[in-house]
Each structure stands twice: as structure tokens, then as C-alpha cells.
Amino acid sequence: MTSYADTAAPAPPAVTGTTRQSAPSPVDGSDAPAREALLQVEDLEISFEQYDRGLRRRTVTAVRGMSLAVHPGEVVAMVGASGAGKSLLGHAVLGMLPPNARESGRVLWRGTPVGPAARRRLAGTGTALLPQSLTHLDPTATVGAQLRRAARLAGADRRTARVRAAAALREQGLAEDVLRRHPHELSGGMGRRVLTAIALMGDPALVVADEPTPGLAPASVAAVLDRLAGIARAGSGVLLITHELDAALEVADRVVVVREGRTVETTDAGAFTGDGLRLAHPYSRALWRALPGNDFEVTAC
Amino acid sequence: MGLLSRDRGRLRTAGLRAVRLVSLLVAVAAGCFALMAGSPVDPVEAYVGADTAAIGSEQRAQIEERWGLDEPPLERFGVWAGHVVTGDLGTSQVFGQPVTEVIADRFAASLSLLALAWLLSGVLGFTLGLLAGATRGRLLDRVLTWWAYTLASAPTFWVGLLLLYVFSVSLQWTPVCCAAPLGTLPGEVSLLDRVHHLVLPALTLSVVGISPVLLHTRQATLEVLASDHVAFARAQGERLPGLLLHRVARNAAGPALMLQFASVGELLGGSVLAEQVFTYPGLGEATTTAALRQDVPLLLGIALTTALVVFVGNALGDLAHRVAVPRTREVAA
Numbered sequence: 001m002t003s004y005a006d007t008a009a010p011a012p013p014a015v016t017g018t019t020r021q022s023a024p025s026p027v028d029g030s031d032a033p034a035r036e037a038l039l040q041v042e043d044l045e046i047s048f049e050q051y052d053r054g055l056r057r058r059t060v061t062a063v064r065g066m067s068l069a070v071h072p073g074e075v076v077a078m079v080g081a082s083g084a085g086k087s088l089l090g091h092a093v094l095g096m097l098p099p100n101a102r103e104s105g106r107v108l109w110r111g112t113p114v115g116p117a118a119r120r121r122l123a124g125t126g127t128a129l130l131p132q133s134l135t136h137l138d139p140t141a142t143v144g145a146q147l148r149r150a151a152r153l154a155g156a157d158r159r160t161a162r163v164r165a166a167a168a169l170r171e172q173g174l175a176e177d178v179l180r181r182h183p184h185e186l187s188g189g190m191g192r193r194v195l196t197a198i199a200l201m202g203d204p205a206l207v208v209a210d211e212p213t214p215g216l217a218p219a220s221v222a223a224v225l226d227r228l229a230g231i232a233r234a235g236s237g238v239l240l241i242t243h244e245l246d247a248a249l250e251v252a253d254r255v256v257v258v259r260e261g262r263t264v265e266t267t268d269a270g271a272f273t274g275d276g277l278r279l280a281h282p283y284s285r286a287l288w289r290a291l292p293g294n295d296f297e298v299t300a301c
Numbered sequence: 302m303g304l305l306s307r308d309r310g311r312l313r314t315a316g317l318r319a320v321r322l323v324s325l326l327v328a329v330a331a332g333c334f335a336l337m338a339g340s341p342v343d344p345v346e347a348y349v350g351a352d353t354a355a356i357g358s359e360q361r362a363q364i365e366e367r368w369g370l371d372e373p374p375l376e377r378f379g380v381w382a383g384h385v386v387t388g389d390l391g392t393s394q395v396f397g398q399p400v401t402e403v404i405a406d407r408f409a410a411s412l413s414l415l416a417l418a419w420l421l422s423g424v425l426g427f428t429l430g431l432l433a434g435a436t437r438g439r440l441l442d443r444v445l446t447w448w449a450y451t452l453a454s455a456p457t458f459w460v461g462l463l464l465l466y467v468f469s470v471s472l473q474w475t476p477v478c479c480a481a482p483l484g485t486l487p488g489e490v491s492l493l494d495r496v497h498h499l500v501l502p503a504l505t506l507s508v509v510g511i512s513p514v515l516l517h518t519r520q521a522t523l524e525v526l527a528s529d530h531v532a533f534a535r536a537q538g539e540r541l542p543g544l545l546l547h548r549v550a551r552n553a554a555g556p557a558l559m560l561q562f563a564s565v566g567e568l569l570g571g572s573v574l575a576e577q578v579f580t581y582p583g584l585g586e587a588t589t590t591a592a593l594r595q596d597v598p599l600l601l602g603i604a605l606t607t608a609l610v611v612f613v614g615n616a617l618g619d620l621a622h623r624v625a626v627p628r629t630r631e632v633a634a
Binding site for chain 2 (some may be wrong): 094096119123124125129130131133135136137138139141142149150153154195198199201202
């Protein structure tokens with residue numbers, strides 16, 4: 001498990017970076033230029049306007065102040081209980097919030113503030129969603145058709161889309177005859193590879209993996225996490241959204257702990273060790289101690 | 302699954318369908334015959350017409366005996382059913398032709414009307430349903446939904462009269478009646494003339510089918526738009542026109558296809574009224590004539606034909622649904 005601080009070495013180039021950069025950066029003076037973050041979220045707040053019975057308007061605030069940063073080549077895990085607003089942040093990053101959502105705070109893409117419309121335009125090529133459940137595949141279209149459409153959306157013309165679809169499958173270790181299959185003819189593992197192939201079609205700089213591991217067998221979890229680490233090794237940033245801390249710690253460089261719509265702590269993954277005394281916030285410590293390997297201890301906090 | 306067992310499965314499904322069709326036709330035949338036997342319809346009176354008073358009771362008894370009307374209903378049914386099995390549906394009293402010929406002629410005339418109305422309601426209903434679903438809650442959606450509810454509650458003959466008034470009487474764009482200009486022989490009617498006479502009845506008839514297809518498609522579109530795979534497509538940068546075309550249309554087509562094929566029966570029912578309003582000489586108009594003039598053989602023949610058409614429509618709907626939505630393929634096998 002490796003980690004680097006925000007002031008670590010400059011981003012590894014996108015293509016050549018085949019091994020995880022593990023050389024710890026010398027913590028020298030502040031004169032070293034900070035590596036530019038791919039994505040920076042500052043004090044994001046998301047609320048929804050709802051209509052109660054009749055015309056009474058009601059505002060529900062789901063995200064109350066979240067901040068995080070993802071750099072090229074690193075896996076940042078956002079960990080928190082269900083309903084903490086993790087997935088909403090993921091959707092906000094992709095510009096996919098429903099129309100009745102209001103947001104405040106700042107989202108920066110490579111240092112430039114981007115509004116929801118600009119984020120929407122980034123989706124597919126700059127940022128990508130990497131889901132894991134097979135319901136994310138269109139049940140009526142063949143794998144090939146969906147891959148080709150993804151390639152077209154990423155800017156390929158009709159002929160290159162065909163070539164890129166086949167190449168993307170090969171890259172995920174799938175045979176070409178999978179192109180002709182429908183999603184219901186795929187096994188879970190194959191389906192997840194197809195989803196990965198589609199998500200990576202636009203060569204995104206940032207991949208948002210939303211709850212990739214729940215309900216999977218340990219071997220499948222390892223495969224999924226391995227793939228995420230591979231994406232980071234190839235130079236993209238990965239934002240891993242999960243409520244499973246132990247799985248997240250397998251691959252994450254940094255961990256953002258969220259609770260009830262707020263980030264309570266951002267820390268190196270290495271801080272989750274021993275009694276968790278290196279963790280600053282009691283909630284992070286409670287999460288860590290509640291893991292099976294750490295006595296299942298549940299403390300009220 | 303081997304190819305052989307899949308073929309065998311298909312064969313079994315087809316066999317089951319055939320059994321179902323035969324039992325349906327037997328039930329319809331028996332039911333209709335029972336209704337006719339129990340009804341106050343007097344075939345002799347219907348045959349003789351206004352001159353009933355002129356024939357004596359003796360002559361009447363002779364006709365009845367000759368037609369076998371004095372025998373018990375069960376025996377008469379046996380004779381009629383025996384003829385039906387050999388393809389002989391009897392002779393229409395009104396048209397003086399074999400029932401099969403009358404039905405074939407009239408059905409051919411109705412077919413273009415039914416097909417046009419069917420296509421119109423399917424294509425319009427589906428497209429507008431997709432649009433309404435995609436613009437949920439906005440003006441277009443509200444207008445379309447309101448329009449669909451209005452159509453659904455408007456009777457066919459009333460819509461027909463309204464269209465007739467606006468387009469034929471006031472604007473004089475379309476003819477008032479019939480399948481061809483008055484006074485022309487069947488051989489010299491041009492295709493344009495035919496289409497010109499077809500438009501308004503077809504439009505009227507399609508009204509029956511549009512709103513259920515529109516409303517169901519709208520609902521299906523909403524469901525598909527809220528699904529995971531649409532969210533994933535949006536995350537790939539897919540936007541609305543493409544989203545509808547590539548991800549939603551086929552997923553939302555299931556209910557529309559089922560409804561469209563299942564509505565063949567309603568379409569036939571609607572054609573009875575629409576053809577009456579426009580005096581269009583099709584099967585629907587023949588049905589009205591047969592009913593009003595108590596033409597028992599023709600009525601029974603039409604009932605059997607209608608049952609057959611509706612059954613075929615439903616079977617095709619099943620098939621089309623399975624082609625469009627591949628998941629259901631495995632279940633049926």
C-alpha cells in the first residue's frame with residue numbers, strides 16, 4: 001500500500017506510467033510546485049427542491065460540505081455509510097444531477113472552475129463513470145452495438161468505431177465473439193469487463209467507480225480492484241466511491257471519509273493501521289475499528 | 302441448449318397455439334350459434350322481408366321445414382358446424398352470395414383501411430409517447446397527455462362525424478363518403494382516388510389506437526430513462542436525441558408492440574362504426590348490414606373471421622415482442 005501526499009512528484013505521463021509511482025517524495029520546502037489536481041471539489045453543497053403536498057416547497061440538503069482532490073495516477077477512495085451523499089458527489093462530478101438539484105461550492109477541473117454544463121460536456125472523454133452491476137448495460141442491444149456507440153460518442157467515425165470496439169474488448173481480455181452477445185448472455189465477470197471497456201472508451205482522465213464491490217465474491221472483488229489500480233497505473237485518476245473500507249484500502253492511495261454529507265477527514269491510506277491512532281477524526285477511527293480484523297469494535301460517536 | 306431441443310420447443314409452442322386456436326373457434330361458433338338460436342331473430346321473416354304478411358302460415362311452415370328450422374337447436378348446430386368444417390359457411394341472405402365470398406370481398410376492401418389506421422396509430426402513438434416521456438412535465442408532455450386522454454374518451458363515430466364536418470363539409474378537402482367517387486365502375490378507380498377516400502376513415506379509425514399506445518409508451522419511456530443503463534449512457538456523453546434513438550426506443554417498444562397487435566380486435570370493432578359514418582363498403586359496414594337485416598349466416602361467418610383475425614394479431618404481438626426484447630426469448634423456450 002503506497003501513498004503520496006499532495007505535494008508528491010509531478011503527474012506520471014499518461015502512457016508510459018506502467019508501474020505505480022511508489023517513490024516517496026522528499027518532503028522538501030513549499031517551493032516545489034503542487035501537482036495540479038485533475039479534479040478538485042471545494043465545499044460542495046447539494047440540495048433538492050421538493051414539493052410537499054400542494055405547493056409547499058421544501059429544500060432537502062443531501063450534501064453539506066464535501067471537499068476532495070484527485071490527482072492523475074492515484075486512487076482516491078471516498079468512504080462512508082450509505083446515504084452519506086457519496087454517489088451524489090459522483091453524479092455532480094459527471095454533471096448528471098437531476099434538474100431539481102441546486103449546488104453551491106466549487107468544482108475545478110485541472111484548475112479551472114467548471115459548472116454543471118461544462119462537467120456534462122466532460123463526461124465520456126474527460127471523466128467517466130465505471131459501474132459494476134450488469135443493469136448498466138442496455139438489455140436490448142448487443143455488446144458490440146454498445147461499444148460502437150461509446151466509441152462514436154468518444155469521437156470516432158463509423159469505421160474506426162468498429163475497430164475500436166473490438167480492440168477495447170481485447171484489452172479487457174475478452175474474445176471477439178462477445179461482440180455479438182446480449183447482456184443477458186454474459187457472466188458477471190464478463191459483464192464487468194465489458195462495462196470497463198465501455199467506460200474507458202473515451203480515454204478518460206478521471207474514472208468515477210461508484211460502489212463497485214458490494215455483493216461480489218472475494219475473487220471478483222480482487223479482480224475489480226485490480227482493474228481500478230491498473231487504470232490508475234496507466235495515468236488516470238480514480239475516484240472510488242464505496243462503503244466498504246477494507247476493499248477500498250486495498251488499492252486507495254488516499255481516503256476521504258464522509259459522514260452525513262460532510263467530509264470529516266482526508267488522509268493517506270497508510271493511516272488506517274494499528275489502533276487507528278493516526279486518524280484524526282473519531283468517526284474514521286470508529287469505521288476502522290469496526291472492521292472484522294480489528295475486533296468489530298463499535299463505539300458510539 | 303442444443304439446436305435440436307430449441308427446435309422441439311418451438312414446435313411444441315406452435316402446436317399449443319394451434320390447439321388454442323381450434324378451441325377458441327369452437328367456443329366462438331358454439332357461443333354465437335346459441336345466441337342466434339336464443340334471439341328473437343326469425344330467419345324466414347328476414348328472408349322474405351316486408352312481404353311477410355303476404356305469405357300464409359302454410360307456406361311459412363314449408364320454408365321452415367325445408368331449412369330445418371323445426372329441428373332442435375343442437376341438431377341444427379351439428380349440421381351447420383359440419384358444413385363450416387368443410388369450408389361452407391352458407392349463403393348470405395342480404396347479398397345473395399356465399400358467405401365466404403362476401404367476407405373475402407369486404408375484408409379485402411377493409412384491409413387497406415385497417416392497415417393504414419393500424420400503422421398510423423402505431424407510429425404516431427409510439428413517436429408521440431417517446432416525445433412525451435422525454436419531455437416529462439414540460440409543456441409538450443402536458444399537451445400530448447391531455448390530447449391522449451381526450452382521444453381515449455372520445456367515441457369513434459363522434460370523432461368521425463367531427464372530421465367529416467371539418468374536412469369534408471367545411472373545407473371540402475376530402476370526399477364525404479364511400480371508397481370511390483360516386484358513379485364510377487370498380488375498374489376505373491385510380492389509386493389516388495382510393496387514397497383520397499381512405500384518408501379520413503383511416504384517421505378516424507386510428508384515433509381508437511393512438512392514445513393507449515401513446516400513454517403506455519410514455520410510461521415505458523419514463524421507466525427506461527430512470528434506468529441504470531441510461532445513466533451509464535449519459536455518463537458516456539450521450540444526449541437526448543441520441544439517448545432516445547439508441548437507448549430508449551427499443552427498450553420502450555415492448556408495451557407498444559403488444560398493445561398494437563392486441564388492438565387488432567378493437568380496430569375491427571371501431572371499423573364497424575367508422576365505416577358506417579363514412580359509408581365505406583368494408584367488413585365493418587357489412588357487419589352492420591348483416592345485423593340490421595338479420596342475416597344469420599353472414600353474422601356467424603363474420604364472428605368466426607373476427608375471432609381468427611384477433612387471435613392472429615395477438616400471436617404476432619407475442620412474436621414481435623420477443624424479437625424486440627431479447628430477454629423474453631429464453632423464457633419462452
